Amino acid sequence: DSGVTQTPKHLITATGQRVTLRCSPRSGDLSVYWYQQSLDQGLQFLIQYYNGEERAKGNILERFSAQQFPDLHSELNLSSLELGDSALYFCASGGIGGDSYEQYFGPGTRLTVT
């Protein structure tokens, strides 16, 4: 158990819909990272928040957004969903801001868009 929690574990929704994925980082970690894992793109970095502020952006679509709340949990919002958004979405915490550079991943949310 990495200490990073993600909900829900599975999500099935239709094209055009909007969903919210939730992540709680390990206790004490200020950084939250979101990654997308798909068969064609592999594991790709989407966005990072550090202590409530956006720190870095990767290959994140404009239809996607994220935020980190004062209690440090984070949400990834995916809207106007397309079939190609079906993927495993991981949240990770750690990386920077602590004494180590270890980055721990949650179990992921599997999104299926039909």
Place this chain on the structure above:
Amino acid sequence: GEDVEQSLFLSVREGDSSVINCTYTDSSSTYLYWYKQEPGAGLQLLTYIFSNMDMKQDQRLTVLLNKKDKHLSLRIADTQTGDSAIYFCAESRWDNTGKLIFGQGTTLQVKP
């Protein structure tokens, strides 16, 4: 560039050593990581190495880093069937973010 490259598949016999290789292109890499992903599961951090080190050993795992050739390897001694999984190499850079850039993963198959 952004590329981290790995071979896609490796098959070994139980009890043998496995060596999984990775190459990266950016010389500003700071830390290099190995993660393990079992079917239907998340990513488990196995080990990582700072870019000024050549080697790190942790029980059955040995990481070798050749910074000149930008080559990283993970050796698993006495490979067991429970080691069957996908292994990802990843790097982070001197960009004050800590974001990881992943290779495409190497599927390790361990035959009994």
